[in-house]
Amino acid sequence: MGRPREFDEQDAVIRATDLFWRRGYNATSVRDLGTDLKLTPSSMYRTFTDKHTLFLRALDHYRATESAQAEQRLDAAGRPVRQVLRDWMLWLVSCPSDGEPGRGCFVVNTATELGTTDAQVRQRTEAAFEVTRQALRSLLHNGRHDGELPIGLDIDATVELLFTTVLGLRVRERAGHDCARLATAIDAVIQALGFTSTQPS
Amino acid sequence: MGRPREFDEQDAVIRATDLFWRRGYNATSVRDLGTDLKLTPSSMYRTFTDKHTLFLRALDHYRATESAQAEQRLDAAGRPVRQVLRDWMLWLVSCPSDGEPGRGCFVVNTATELGTTDAQVRQRTEAAFEVTRQALRSLLHNGRHDGELPIGLDIDATVELLFTTVLGLRVRERAGHDCARLATAIDAVIQALGFTSTQPS
DNA sequence: CTAGTATGGGAACGATCGATCCACAAGTCT
DNA sequence: AGACTTGTGGATCGATCGTTCCCATACTAG
16 A cells, blocks of 8 residues: 555666666666666665665576576577587677677676675675586586587586686676677687587487 | 975885775775875875876786786796696686685776776776787797697687686686686696697607 | 555755865975 | 975865655555
C-alpha cells in the first residue's frame, strides 16, 4: 500500500550496471546515477539504501546476466572443445557493434579497482572467477572423455592458463585493442594447446 | 635563487607513484598525497601543477623504473628463451616479501581505470604496452635464430598470446591470487608453446 | 470522506574534493 | 644592509561528494 513506484527497480539496476561498468565505482557519482536512472536521491536511497549497496546489486546483476551468458556459451553441447573455446573467447572480445569502445568485464574492472580494499566486493569477484574456472574445468573434462585433448594434458594447469588468458583478453578489450589482434592471440592459444582439430576418434 | 626546497622532488614522485599504484587515481586525494609526501598543498601545486600532472609524472616514473626493469629481464643474454620467459613471468607475479597484497601493474591498473576516458593517460599506457610487445618480439626473434623455437611458429601471434597472458597474470596478482596457481599457469603456457627444453641444436 | 502509508521532488546537510591565496621564511644578488 | 626571488604553512575558496530531510503527492483501507 501507499503511493506506487513510478520506475521499475530492475530497470534501474540495469542502468546502474551499465554506468558502473563503464566508469567504475569511484568515477560514478550518485548524481550521475540519478540522472541516468531518472531517480531522485530520495527514491534512490529509499530503494537501494546507499551507493555501495546499489553497486553490489549491479555487480550481482552482471553476474546473473552477462557472466551467466558467458558460462552458458562454455557448455559444449556436443561440439568440439577446440571450437567451443574459440567461439567463447571470440565472443568475449567481440567489440560492440556501435563505435563505442569495449567496456571489458565488469567483474575484472571491479576486482582491480576495489578488490584490494572492499571485502564484500572481493568475495563477489572471487566467486565469479571461481564459477568461470569451474566451467572451464567441466569443458575440459568432457573433452577428455571424448578424446579431443592431448593425452597427458594437465587439466588444472590448462584451466589456469585459459582463465589467465581470458582475463588478459578482457583487459585488452577495455583498453580498446584491435579485435583482430585479440583474435590472433586466441587462435595462438588454441593452437598451442594442441586439441585435435577434427572430431573425436 | 630564492628559498631552497625542503624536500626532494624525485622522492616525492616515488611516493606518489606508490600511492597511485596501490589506490588508483580517483581513490587518491590530494590530501592523502600531501600527508604521504609530507608536502603542503602550496608546495605540491607549485611543483607539480596539479593532481593530474603529478599522476602523469608518477606513471612516467613507473615506466622508467619498474617497467624498464621488466623489459631488461627479457634480454636473453644467451640463455634459452624458454627459461628467460619463465623467469620473467614468475618475477612479474612474485608477491612482495611482506604480507601485503600485490599491487599488480600500475600501467594495467591505470589503463582499465582511465584508459577509456583520458587521452594523455591512454597514450602512455599504449606506449608502455607496445614496448613490452616489442621486447617479446625481439626475444622470440633471437630464439628463432638459435633454433629454440618450433619451426613454423608464428612469432607475431605468439607475442600477442604472451602479452595477453601477462596482462592476465598482472590482474590476478593484484586480485591476490595464489602465486603457486599463477606459476602453474605460467608453466602451462611455456609448455604449450613447445620451445625446445634443452640448448639449441 | 478520512486516516494511513509509501513515493517523488528537491532543497539542503556536513564532509571532502581539487585548487588558490597570502603572509612569512630562507635563501641569493648588488 | 636592502631588494629580489622562491618555498612553506595553513586558511580558505567554490564545487561536488554521499546522504538526509521535509512536504506535497498518490495510492489503499476502513
